Amino acid sequence: xxxxEVRQAVKDAGVKLLESGLVQGTWGNISIRLDEKxxxxxxxxMDYIRMxxxxxxxxxxxxxxxxxxxxxxxxxxxxxxIYRDRPEINAVIHSHPLCSxxxxxxxxxxxxxxxxxxxxxxxxxxxxxxxxxxxKTLTNGAVEAMKDRNAxxxxxxxxxxxxxxxxxxxxxxxxxxxxxxxxVESEVMKAKGKDTFSMEDLFDVFYSKIK
Amino acid sequence: MENKFIKQLLExxxxxxxxxxxxxxxxxxxxxxxxxxxxxxxxxxxxxxxDDVKFITEGANEIEKLHFAIYNAKEDINAIIMNHATYCVGxxxxxxxxxxxxxxxxxxxxRTAKVAASYDEDVVVNTLKGRDACxxxxxxxxxxxxxxxxxxxxxxxxxxxAKAYVEATILGxxxxxxxxxxxxxRTVYKLKYSKKDQSAKLAxxxx
Numbered sequence: 067x068x069x070x071e072v073r074q075a076v077k078d079a080g081v082k083l084l085e086s087g088l089v090q091g092t093w094g095n096i097s098i099r100l101d102e103k104x105x106x107x108x109x110x111x112m113d114y115i116r117m118x119x120x121x122x123x124x125x126x127x128x129x130x131x132x133x134x135x136x137x138x139x140x141x142x143x144x145x146x147x148i149y150r151d152r153p154e155i156n157a158v159i160h161s162h163p164l165c166s167x168x169x170x171x172x173x174x175x176x177x178x179x180x181x182x183x184x185x186x187x188x189x190x191x192x193x194x195x196x197x198x199x200x201x202k203t204l205t206n207g208a209v210e211a212m213k214d215r216n217a218x219x220x221x222x223x224x225x226x227x228x229x230x231x232x233x234x235x236x237x238x239x240x241x242x243x244x245x246x247x248x249x250v251e252s253e254v255m256k257a258k259g260k261d262t263f264s265m266e267d268l269f270d271v272f273y274s275k276i277k
Numbered sequence: 278m279e280n281k282f283i284k285q286l287l288e289x290x291x292x293x294x295x296x297x298x299x300x301x302x303x304x305x306x307x308x309x310x311x312x313x314x315x316x317x318x319x320x321x322x323x324x325x326x327x328d329d330v331k332f333i334t335e336g337a338n339e340i341e342k343l344h345f346a347i348y349n350a351k352e353d354i355n356a357i358i359m360n361h362a363t364y365c366v367g368x369x370x371x372x373x374x375x376x377x378x379x380x381x382x383x384x385x386x387x388r389t390a391k392v393a394a395s396y397d398e399d400v401v402v403n404t405l406k407g408r409d410a411c412x413x414x415x416x417x418x419x420x421x422x423x424x425x426x427x428x429x430x431x432x433x434x435x436x437x438x439a440k441a442y443v444e445a446t447i448l449g450x451x452x453x454x455x456x457x458x459x460x461x462x463r464t465v466y467k468l469k470y471s472k473k474d475q476s477a478k479l480a481x482x483x484x
Contacts, residue, residue, distance in 0.1 A: 168444035171378035173452050198458055223380050250444045269367045272443045
């Protein structure tokens, strides 16, 4: 892919994430590896609709330097760290889908919920060590939790999903959200002893746990 | 010429409807010179038309009085969204506070969102002191902002935060964001991160 095509692919992936409900507003960030040394990342604090391909920032994977008046996402470190650690990875999505964010808030390892999850994520989804946004703790925790996996939870934050292509990273993101929903639902059904449940059941379980 | 305030309010009625964050009784408003533009709380957001938005200089009912009381108490805001969202409503029934278990809530709303005991204007204004949003016991959500976009973001983040709090509790371990971490994130967000986007949105509004 040429640089122009990569910029467009980053913009298109942002809009697709937004339209799929896997991210809201300016939250989350996306990158595609341009070559061995560079990645194309989303800009900081700009929503995906307003963002233009020329706003996508080309960042050096080793030094994090960039030559653009537009600031790259503040989470560029985490993207670069994944590319450095995983040469086979060409796209990274950091997002905050609703159900995945719930599991991330529990800082739990999610077991394999489906064959699709096993195939796309590569096993259970671990949770990286908690760290404030843009910190080394968050980055190192994510790299560790992503070992042998294509996704992980970022504690109290969201998820990181990667793939050999942006399309694959998007699919990983989607399966993490589907699996997270199934994970929560299985806990409600287990607590209520039912095969299906209503919102009333869900709140019953919640109220019983906050007593 | 089309009134930009009415146009914006109708746009956000449609957005709230699309987000499934509303029910009849909800209403949104924008501060304008000499008064406020406010939607009709008796109409569903999906049915709202330009004829259902009025410009008022004082409150004629409890909801309108509440909006004026909030604008008078918070000079920095220009928009209010009063809505109902499933998880916020569920949390507000039994909890005194919604704790942030996600860092976007800590950044955009704060470490906690308090639950006001009622829609009484003094109670709500007091609950909103130093905060941009709150929940109402046996009621919905009130989110404020410099723009409707900011108030809408607050409302969305609160519902997402409430869902995460409820579901992480069900999973057995809702880990709250620490006091110091939340303070740092909120400060950085207010001073730096939201400024760029909201400045652009304010400029759009003033065009």
